[in-house]
Amino acid sequence: MLEVVGPVVIRARGLVKTYKMGDVEVRALSGIDFDLSRGELVILLGPSGSGKSTLLNVLGGLDVPTSGTLSYLGQDLSHPSEEALTRYRRQHIGFIFQFYNLIPSLTARENVALVADIAPKPMSVDEALELVGLSERRDHFPSQMSGGEQQRVAIARAIVKKPEILLCDEPTGALDAKTGRLVLEVLDKVNRELGTSLAVVTHNAPIAQMAARVVTLADGKIASDVRNVERKAPSEVSW
């Protein structure tokens, strides 16, 4: 199954990120070059501490690089203002976290509406929930839902704004295999049906089979960047 790859959406060159944890200085990224193209589904693999989450955070404007350049559709984001970064996240980026990060005091519907409220041209909240198959559970609070359901709410929340790019940090990390596959199916669907670019961080190698491209990180550097000849459907992936 071949994939149609569009123009480059995010371009990163020589990204370095160091930060302090207490009294210790950690070098999370040491000179990374990375492109993400329109409609592409990239899996970022690597062991703990390899820098994949940091890379995702920098790409998504959650963090700023210590050095190096980053651009979105040609617009420089290497030294962005707080406002530019917020606008970037608000209009173009959808995030999905390992622990879902839903607001516990809001229902499924309200968690999605939270983003619909501030996005320029969102899809309807119900449509987003429909897309992840959770219309039935929309009035439940996070504490009343299973992990898989919560993650699907998080996906609905991420896609409701119709983002250019969806960044997923260990989206199945806290889920069992069966539920995890369900979540991957939804992500795959979003990629195919909405044409959203996806970058998925995982340390779970089998998941890579569903991607067109697999980038492996180690010690803050890119160790390999390969294209899969064939993209498996999420239902065929097993771990």
Added chain:
Amino acid sequence: MKTLEKKLFRDLLRFRYQCLTIALVVGCGVGSFVSAVAASASMQASRDAFYADAHFADIFDHLQRAPRPVLDRLADLPSIAAVTGRVVDDFRLEVDGGSEPVVARFVSVGWPIEQGLNQTRIRPGRQVEPGSTNEIVVSEAFAEAWALEPGREITAIINERRAALRVVGIAVAPEFSFAAAARTGLPDPRHFGIVWMDEDALAKATDRVGTFNDVALKLAVGADVEETVRRVDLLLEPYGGLGAVGRADQPSAKLVDQKIAQLGKLARTLPVVFLCIASFLLYVLLSRIVGTQREQIATLKALGYRTGELTRHYVEFALVICLLGVAFGITLGTLGAHGLLAAYARYFKFPAFIFRFNAWAIVWATLIAFASGTLGAFFAVRRAVAVPPAEAMRPEAPPRYHSTFLDPLYRSATPIVRMVLRDVQRRPFRLLLSSASIALATAIVIAGSVFADSINEVLRLQFEVSHREDVTVTLDQARPWRAVRDIAHIPGVINAEAERVVPVRLRAGQRFRTTIIVGLRPHMDLHRLLDVKQRPLVLPPSGLSLSRVLAESLGVRVGDELEVDVLESDRRKLRARVAVLLDDLIGISAYMDAEELGRLLDETPRANVVLAAVEEHDVDDVMGRLNALPAVAAVSRPAFDSDLVRSEVVDELTVLSIMLALFATAIAVGVVYNNARIALELRSRDLATMRILGFTRGELSTVLLGEQAIQVVLGIAPGLVLGKAIGGLWLSTIDHELLRIPLTLSGASYVAAVCVVLFAAFASALIVRRRSDQLDLVAVLKARD
């Protein structure tokens, strides 16, 4: 922002008890502000309406006697719009058979009544008929004290003649809104009342036909008060004018104005305390909420929410609490204002109290409350929302503890105590603010006690230490010493001493004050002069001794010479040198050796006041005999006065004390409950771990509540000192010329204040402890931080 508002609402519900305790503190602040402002506005409105309606004069003067044509000369002064001349005199009354000494101020009613100044407003009954000789209208406070109603008969002793009078109406008047008895300067409606009577009838009864001895003047628009006072003085000088005063110095008007000013001071001080504490509590609560919602904030930022939007979200949280507090405060304030007005209605006799609820007060209260809430919230969230989302999503580094110079001290302590102390030491700022809040709570209670205790002390000094007589006898005129001996020989009288009291006007250049010179004999036992430190004062053998405030108002020092205009008998003019300045307690008085005073007046030693010590069981008998003596103008019992004043003052002070204790409780609960709840949330994991390790609930409580105990203990002592200072500030609002109150605080008041705060703190801590006892250990440990 609809969805974010839903989050706000649910967060508020989750922290509802903490929010409520803070709203309570905000409410107390807003309430005290609104009640003081509303009461002040209502008093002003009621006063202004009454003054305008009753044509209250601008200038007042009392004189010996002047023919009525002098009134036309006064009216001809360019700055005068209207003049009313009256006959005013004090006479003894016998109500209910004359068992108690009563003095009434008789005021003439001239005709046509609607053209006169200082009109009365009749409550029940009617005005006296023109030309009636036995009809009177009595003041409302006096009528209430004696349960007088129209139709009652009263006997007056006017110039040694008994007159049967009939009450036809009960009235209030602007010049007697606050009718203070001359002796105490405090309202004493049981023993001092106002009686209005037809002008001709009163003039005839007092041998003042065709004359007047009291005048009220209305100024023309734009006229200068001081200039007019000077001209009136000049004109009335030959007729024994006592010196005109403007409305600002008219005794009743002055006290009304002072009360309004006091309310203004209250409105400016008390709310500040509450709102500072509310601001701090909001800071503490929001810091904690923001701390626990660190990840939520990061998520919201990752989703594209702006720092400003998130700051606003948390500030709104504070504002909702403030709004709740404002609503509560307005309700409390309205009730408080009504309560204050009801209390004032007992002292200040206005025909109607107009309730003015100043809309601006609400706007201001809301704005001030919002400002304090925003301030607290802003500092709490400012840093948390500024953290880049990726960093905020990483678990917070464990709190930093360092070895400090205090560690050697901790070595002997148990691990539990060490945990508490290290925690306290790590957040010195929070400890400081918490302790400061507890200090303010304590201070509020103490300040109320200072007020009550000091007034009690003044009464004790005045009526038990300084005036030691059982009965005070005022003679109708200065009489030879024989009169004193006569009184001393009445069976039951143990001892009698005499004073010569002379009304005078003291002049120093342009300045003058009307007061009395009290002629005292050396070594008197029944009247001792005391200074502010309660030491007995000894009069020098010659010269005048002046109250320090009197000397200051005249601008004279020891050694300066004063002109003394005697305001009785031959109205001679004397000169006397200031010998000593006294730091006495009450009023502005001048004292002199009785013999020297006699020499200056060219009289053989005379007395017009007799002080008598009487066997306790003979008092009634002695009073009866004294009342029957023709030379006696009035008989009073200082013990009565003291009880009366106490009961009048104590009522108001009890209300004040209860209110302040409630306020203090609100603060102590707000501080301790909030801090302890937050400590519980922060510490729940530690506490659960410790429980599993085998620590008891009691030991856990020490960890949880130890810090609260430390801040309460640290706050109380400075609170006592601060409270005393605030109390002193409140005392300073009392007219200095009326009373110089020694700052007093009884041991019981200290204990009571400490108990109020400790109890409120303890109860709050207990509630939180119950929660900690119910910790679900497994759930707590499972929860992902």
